[in-house]
Amino acid sequence: MKYRIQIILLISVLSGFVWMACDKIDQPLVIVDQQNIPVNISDTVYFVDSVVVTEKQVLLEDFTGHLCVNCPEAAIMAHELAASLDHKLIIYSVHAGYYATPDPNPASLYTDDLTSETGEALYADFQVFVNPNALIDRVKHGGAVQVNPDNWQTAVNSELEKPNTANISLINAYYPNLNTVRIQVKSKFTTPLEGKFRLCVYIAEDSIVSPQKNNNPAVGPSPDWEDYIHRNVLRGAINTTYGEYFSADGTIAANEIYPKEYFYEINPNWVANHCNIVAFLLNEETKEIHQVAECEIKTE
Amino acid sequence: MKKIILINLLLILAIIPVFTFSQDILSGGKVTGNVQIDGQFYSEDSKLGISDSSLNYKKFGMNGFANFIYTNGDFSAGMRAEGFLNPMLGFDPRYEGYGVPYWFAKYKTGSLEMTAGHFYEQFGSGLVLRSWEEWTLGYDNNIYGFNVHFSPIKGVMLKGLVGTQRYFWEPYENSNRGIVRGFDGDFYLNDMFESLAESKTKIDLGGSFVSRYEKVPNLTFSRDSAYIQINELGDTSEWIQRTTYQYDLPYNVGSWAARANIASGGFNFYLEYAQKGNDPNATNNYIYKKGSAVYSTLSYSTKGLGLFLATKWIDNMSYKSKLTESGNPPMLDINYLPAITKEQPYSMATVYPYATKQNGEFGVQAQVAYNIPKNSAVGGKYGTNLTFNYSLAKSIQKDPISADIPVDSSGTEGYKTNFFSIGDLTYYQDFNVMAEKKFNSKVKAKLAYFNQTYNKNVIEDDIFDEEEMVHANIGVLDLTYKFDAKNSLRMELQGLFTKEDKGDWAALMLEYNVSPSWFFSVQDEFNYGNPVSTDQIHYYNFSLGYNEGSNRISLRYGRQREGLLCVGGVCRYVPASTGLTITLTSSF
Numbered sequence: 058m059k060y061r062i063q064i065i066l067l068i069s070v071l072s073g074f075v076w077m078a079c080d081k082i083d084q085p086l087v088i089v090d091q092q093n094i095p096v097n098i099s100d101t102v103y104f105v106d107s108v109v110v111t112e113k114q115v116l117l118e119d120f121t122g123h124l125c126v127n128c129p130e131a132a133i134m135a136h137e138l139a140a141s142l143d144h145k146l147i148i149y150s151v152h153a154g155y156y157a158t159p160d161p162n163p164a165s166l167y168t169d170d171l172t173s174e175t176g177e178a179l180y181a182d183f184q185v186f187v188n189p190n191a192l193i194d195r196v197k198h199g200g201a202v203q204v205n206p207d208n209w210q211t212a213v214n215s216e217l218e219k220p221n222t223a224n225i226s227l228i229n230a231y232y233p234n235l236n237t238v239r240i241q242v243k244s245k246f247t248t249p250l251e252g253k254f255r256l257c258v259y260i261a262e263d264s265i266v267s268p269q270k271n272n273n274p275a276v277g278p279s280p281d282w283e284d285y286i287h288r289n290v291l292r293g294a295i296n297t298t299y300g301e302y303f304s305a306d307g308t309i310a311a312n313e314i315y316p317k318e319y320f321y322e323i324n325p326n327w328v329a330n331h332c333n334i335v336a337f338l339l340n341e342e343t344k345e346i347h348q349v350a351e352c353e354i355k356t357e
Numbered sequence: 358m359k360k361i362i363l364i365n366l367l368l369i370l371a372i373i374p375v376f377t378f379s380q381d382i383l384s385g386g387k388v389t390g391n392v393q394i395d396g397q398f399y400s401e402d403s404k405l406g407i408s409d410s411s412l413n414y415k416k417f418g419m420n421g422f423a424n425f426i427y428t429n430g431d432f433s434a435g436m437r438a439e440g441f442l443n444p445m446l447g448f449d450p451r452y453e454g455y456g457v458p459y460w461f462a463k464y465k466t467g468s469l470e471m472t473a474g475h476f477y478e479q480f481g482s483g484l485v486l487r488s489w490e491e492w493t494l495g496y497d498n499n500i501y502g503f504n505v506h507f508s509p510i511k512g513v514m515l516k517g518l519v520g521t522q523r524y525f526w527e528p529y530e531n532s533n534r535g536i537v538r539g540f541d542g543d544f545y546l547n548d549m550f551e552s553l554a555e556s557k558t559k560i561d562l563g564g565s566f567v568s569r570y571e572k573v574p575n576l577t578f579s580r581d582s583a584y585i586q587i588n589e590l591g592d593t594s595e596w597i598q599r600t601t602y603q604y605d606l607p608y609n610v611g612s613w614a615a616r617a618n619i620a621s622g623g624f625n626f627y628l629e630y631a632q633k634g635n636d637p638n639a640t641n642n643y644i645y646k647k648g649s650a651v652y653s654t655l656s657y658s659t660k661g662l663g664l665f666l667a668t669k670w671i672d673n674m675s676y677k678s679k680l681t682e683s684g685n686p687p688m689l690d691i692n693y694l695p696a697i698t699k700e701q702p703y704s705m706a707t708v709y710p711y712a713t714k715q716n717g718e719f720g721v722q723a724q725v726a727y728n729i730p731k732n733s734a735v736g737g738k739y740g741t742n743l744t745f746n747y748s749l750a751k752s753i754q755k756d757p758i759s760a761d762i763p764v765d766s767s768g769t770e771g772y773k774t775n776f777f778s779i780g781d782l783t784y785y786q787d788f789n790v791m792a793e794k795k796f797n798s799k800v801k802a803k804l805a806y807f808n809q810t811y812n813k814n815v816i817e818d819d820i821f822d823e824e825e826m827v828h829a830n831i832g833v834l835d836l837t838y839k840f841d842a843k844n845s846l847r848m849e850l851q852g853l854f855t856k857e858d859k860g861d862w863a864a865l866m867l868e869y870n871v872s873p874s875w876f877f878s879v880q881d882e883f884n885y886g887n888p889v890s891t892d893q894i895h896y897y898n899f900s901l902g903y904n905e906g907s908n909r910i911s912l913r914y915g916r917q918r919e920g921l922l923c924v925g926g927v928c929r930y931v932p933a934s935t936g937l938t939i940t941l942t943s944s945f
Contacts, residue, residue: 078609079611079634080609080610080634082605082637084605085637085768088603089602090599090601091599092598092601093598094581095594097595307574
């Protein structure tokens with residue numbers, strides 16, 4: 058009897074500990090975003106540009122690097138495709154990985170650093186280990202989310218054929234005295250959608266002149282294209298790499314307008330009037346992009 | 358909803374044939390049940406500011422339930438149908454609908470008792486787990502899952518459960534709330550050990566472990582800090598740096614409790630201590646401090662005298678199965694923090710009720726009941742009952758964790774406190790004395806006095822300051838006159854006197870009973886001292902009721918005053934209304 062009681066007590070205590078699962082949190086808070094917001098901006102001069110998107114647009118994230126010899130040809134092809142599609146295709150280039158690494162030798166042509174924290178995070182998260190390669194609306198095409206240049210046009214067309222599920226209004230107000238852009242995004246889902254949705258806002262800089270490796274003389278100087286114009290280079294995320302929820306818990310209601318506002322101080326080393334703001338709507342679970350809008354920053 | 362009801366009924370029907378083969382489930386069985394239907398017809402009342410539009414044109418509210426339980430030996434199964442069409446005023450509109458939110462099947466074999474479906478359970482005094490239901494509050498946190506009771510040897514009772522809690526009519530799906538797991542053991546030492554079997558001192562020990570798993574949401578919040586920037590030309594510009602943080606929230610939050618109960622002679626002593634792991638949630642403003650609680654009672658009773666002392670100390674013990682849930686009505690509570698005040702039977706004594714504050718509270722209660730013997734000088738021919746009660750609820754001491762972080766800051770430990778520390782802020786205090794005396798075979802009287810201190814800001818709005826303290830004195834005279842064995846008249850005369858809040862009240866109630874079937878009553882609560890003259894309102898009520906065996910029907914027409922309705926420290930806000938209420942209760 059005595060041993061039986063001891064065994065029961067032991068089993069009880071052990072069972073209790075098994076059932077009393079508990080997670081101890083040592084670092085309760087993680088910084089996910091920082092914004093510098095000017096005070097009294099109403100007294101400051103500003104310039105506005107805006108865009109409203111009510112038809113399906115597609116985002117092509119072109120993973121590239123200045124050491125990637127096949128990348129210029131792919132980039133030129135992508136921008137020609139965008140022009141042919143009346144710019145319903147939004148493109149930014151993501152310099153990340155081995156081919157984007159700056160050469161530490163100061164005598165080298167390739168010392169410029171066009172990488173960004175956000176670009177490196179996307180490169181790692183989406184396992185884009187070969188350049189040139191692209192994510193097209195971050196949707197799987199042919200069984201993989203990474204799409205090689207031969208399939209870009211097919212994938213883009215396939216995305217464009219999808220029905221539009223969301224509209225975006227994007228307004229940029231640039232305050233030259235503060236070198237800061239105020240970004241107002243209004244999003245409206247036109248159909249009810251299951252899942253949790255996030256808004257991502259990125260900044261890209263266009264027309265950066267910097268050397269680029271190239272092995273196709275038909276598109277430009279080879280093997281080094283010293284005055285290569287890099288188109289729409291991703292500079293960073295304004296509201297973190299994977300953005301923020303539209304609502305408190307991420308769920309959305311059809312036809313409800315979700316307004317968001319951001320202030321972003323532009324890096325003084327960038328050319329403000331070459332910068333573009335890209336905003337897109339993302340399904341948290343599938344990571345697929347439903348809609349994208351791009352708006353330039355007007356500086357005068 | 359219909360789909361869920363159908364599934365539930367099919368499940369019950371599916372279970373019954375299984376037992377039909379193993380035992381004769383249909384012969385010798387017994388069905389019991391009870392029903393309550395409350396219907397309210399609302400009318401416009403300009404005095405209370407009630408119009409059709411303020412009622413959302415819902416002129417009729419109905420809350421109803423019906424319990425049916427089938428018992429046959431060691432097997433039982435049951436269900437409760439509920440309908441809120443529309444929910445009566447003061448009940449959460451999310452209750453609107455009709456369905457079966459509670460069904461179960463239970464079987465006992467040997468030392469094992471198994472429940473599948475919905476169940477109510479309590480570990481100890483409930484500090485880490487209590488699921489319960491209170492119809493008048495619209496409160497139901499039943500657990501849907503499995504519950505096992507197992508008694509391996511005499512004197513030992515082990516309980517284990519896994520399930521999800523009720524949330525209005527919303528089914529559990531896609532991890533929309535947490536899963537509750539619990540284990541509890543009760544050890545009655547006098548039954549376990551033969552050497553203690555004859556002892557007059559009875560000792561029970563117990564322990565509980567509870568854990569909640571929840572797929573946590575990505576929650577963020579922002580903090581601003583101001584700074585000034587000076588450019589190369591000496592121009593200044595003011596900026597705010599807004600930093601957005603994301604909480605690292607625990608998926609699993611555990612808790613445990615240990616308890617002891619010692620009874621000897623007329624004394625009974627109970628002590629329970631509980632602790633909870635870091636549980637940032639909407640109630641505690643997402644602080645990461647561990648929670649703890651102590652609850653203890655000491656009682657003594659002998660012929661003509663009863664003593665009861667209780668104390669509790671609560672530190673950050675809100676524990677729900679969904680961390681973002683807060684507000685009123687309180688839903689998804691895993692635990693229960695016992696009340697330390699006396700439930701008051703008179704309406705004026707409930708104008709300022711007590712509500713438990715889960716984030717931190719010290720409480721103490723002392724109650725003495727003394728019966729002055731019959732045929733003594735004071736006790737008279739029939740004796741006199743005297744009851745004294747004192748209850749006090751105060752804040753606990755909370756000190757900042759550092760000079761630059763305010764108390765209860767989100768994403769921090771919140772505050773520092775010492776075990777059983779007592780803060781300066783009074784939440785609630787109630788001293789009351791009641792005398793009950795029968796003068797002769799026809800006349801019986803009760804006389805009561807209440808002195809209450811009520812921190813309106815704390816109890817009603819969770820604002821922790823002393824700005825709106827209400828001090829109230831309440832007197833009650835309750836007289837009953839029996840005309841004969843069947844007919845009696847009862848009168849309640851009450852007065853509430855305060856210089857704060859809504860000022861003085863007077864109340865009179867006359868109730869005529871024709872035993873055992875009929876009662877008629879007229880009541881008026883008059884807020885004659887309200888500082889706003891247009892709010893000096895009569896809350897009149899006319900009621901009648903009829904009993905027939907276990908059936909009862911009653912009608913009431915009149916005004917309902919707004920306020921908190923509290924049971925056991927859990928409260929529901931009741932808005933003012935005017936109309937006709939019909940209540941039907943029945944049991945079989």
